[in-house]
Amino acid sequence: SKARFIFDKDYIISRIDNRIYGSFVENLGRCVYGGIYDPQDPTADSDGFRQDVIDAVNELNVPMIRLPGGNFVATYIWEDGVGPRDKRPRKPDLAWKCIETNQIGTNEYMDWLQKVGAEAMMTVNVGTRGILDALNLLDYCNRESGTYYSDLRVSHGYKKPHRIKTWAIGNELDGVWQVGQQTPFEYARIARETAKAMKRQDGSIEIVAAGSAGQEYPTFGDWEQTLIQEAHPYIDYLSLHQYYLNVEKDTANFLAKTLAFDDYIKSIGSLIDYMKVKNKSHNNIYISLDEWNVWYHTRKDDMATIRDRGDEWPIAPRLLEEPYNFEDALVAGAMLIALLRNSDRVKIAAYAQLVNVLAPIMTDKKGQLWKNTIFYPIYYTSKFGRGTAIQGVIDSPKYDSKDFTDVPVLDAVAVLSEDETELTVFAINKSLTDRLDIQCDFRSFGRLEMIQHVSLENEDVYAVNTLTNPDCVMPKDKKVTPEANHLVLESLSWNMIRYK
Ligand code: AHR
Known part of the structure; x- marks a missing residue:
């Protein structure tokens, strides 16, 4: 079938904040222990961090990493994770019903972030702890010296402060599963007072306030409104979370769900604007889709395992190890396109998570590592999706699915590179059956030449990459056609096309 797109230099969405290519690391399952950190692994460096993982994370070029949770934060005591390692207590983690050994804590995290070239988004526990603990951690991390907590950090061997700029106030606190669950008003007040005090202590920081656990939760909407009403002057970003499922095995409907993703971002954007008017505020709040x-392949079984564990409290068991298939990679690619299309609102984002848990990077013992299918759209978008996002005018055939009508089969966005010498189009053909023949109009970009076309295609939507078969779903280099006015996308494919 046929489609048409127009990209023009003047159709600017926004300069892209590179932090939209951020990720998330939680003390959960084998993300930290066995993933990032494993002193027994043959690739481990002198600090016990896996070099193969560091290399793969560096490939993804991750500018910001949110840590240490997630749900884990709900019972986390940061003081347990600093100081001499042999003195660190083992504590029950109630979120995932495991034992946390605290061998990796604030300072080790910061060491590791340096190795992968990322800055931190540090989350504080306001569900079961509170303002003072957040202030103490901030002092520990960001003050040069001369106070109890900054001197404590120095005594732990970290003379220079970590100077963490971005701080998140708790996580998904309306979730019924959270220890210390809060009502919208309770959270709004604690977020306001914590942010206010933290900013008073360190005027250089930015605050991410937690949004509702998700669109489907009863408090969604009211949560965000109450939060902004109470805490408007102190918040820089509002955090949103979104995972998609395909339990019905309905590919067409699954791919259409990214329309809802777009909608989700836009409706929260509208709420933010409304609250700005209502509160007569000059403070712009942006979105952190962190x-x-x-997430659904392992979800039910994992939750049942945790529920049925009884007296067993394992250390770093296999949890949430999603074997991402080809259609999941298409959805991840489409979510990245949506983030770019909304880059005027979304300034921070984090694919959840980075290693082993809901991850693009998977590890096994003895230096074995493979890349889940979602690695590839993340890799290419992070590499070539930096600069200025350009809105496309798209004329595409449409389809109806179980929950959606008029779903365009072609979804695309373009990025003008930072040096303005290249234009990269990210595009998906969602048609299960038809190759798409696209007439391309680049208007004011003048004469362009295609220099690369990478495509993720597979005959089997359920194809996965595994330790023994790691290259099952891999991007292909397509034949480059020098004329820029015509493009062919295979049915069910994610594509990156670069023009000069
Ligand atoms: O990423 C897994 C979990 O999903 C996080 O801990 C939580 O914030 C979310 O519900």
């Missing part, structure tokens, strides 16, 4: 991905 958990996004597909």
Whole structure:
């Protein structure tokens, strides 16, 4: 079938904040222990961090990493994770019903972030702890010296402060599963007072306030409104989370769900604007979409395992190890396109998570590592999706699915590179059956030449990459056609096309 797109230099969405290519690391399952950190692994460096993982994370070029949770934060005591390692207590983690050994804590995290070239988004526990603990951690991390907590950090061997700029106030606190669950008003007040005090202590920081656990939760909407009403002057970003599922095995409907993703961002954007008018505020709040991905393959079984564990409290068991398939990679690619299309609102984002848990990077013992299918759209978008996002005018065939009508089969956005010498189009053909023949109009970009076309295609939507078969779903280099006015996308494919 046929489609048409127009990209023009003047159709600017926004300069892209590179932090939209951020990720998330939680003390959960084998993300930290066995993923990032494993002193027994043959690739481990002198600090016990896996070099193969560091290399793969560096490939993804991750500018910001949110840590240490997630749900884990609900019972986390940061003081347990600093100081001499042999003195660190083992504590029950109630979120995932495991034992946390605290061998990796604030300072080790910061060491590791340096190795992968990322800055931190540090989350504080306001569900079971509170303002003072957040202030103490901030002092520990960001003050040069001369106070109890900054001197404590120095005594732990970290003379220079970490100077963490971005701080998140709790996580998904309306979730019924959270220890210390809060009502919208309770959270709004604690978020306001914590942010106010933290900013008073360190005027250089930015605050991310937690949004509702998700669109489907009863408090969604009211949560965000109450939060902004109470805490408007102190918040810089509002955190949103979104995971998609395909339990019905309905590919067409699954791919259409990214329309809802777009809608989700836009409606929260409208709420933010409304609250700005209502509160007569000059403070712009942006969106931090700091958990996004597909999550459903392992979900039910994992939750049952945790529920049925009885007296067993394992250390770093296999949890949430999603074997992402080809259609999941298409959805991840489409979510990245939506983030770019909304880059005027979304300034921070994090695919959840980075290693082993809901992850693009998977590890096994003895230096074995493979890349889940979602690695590839993330890799290419992070590499070539930096600069200025350009809105496309798209004329595409449409389809109806179980929950959606008029779903365009073609979804695309373009990025003008930072040096303005290249234009990269990210595009998906959602048609299960038809190759798409696209007439391309680049208007004011003048004469362009295609220099690369990478496509993720597979005959089997359920194809996965595994330790023994790691290259099952891999991007292909397509034949480059020098004329820029015509493009062919295979049915069910994610594509990156670069022009000069
Ligand atoms: O990423 C897994 C979990 O999903 C996080 O801990 C939580 O914030 C979300 O519900």
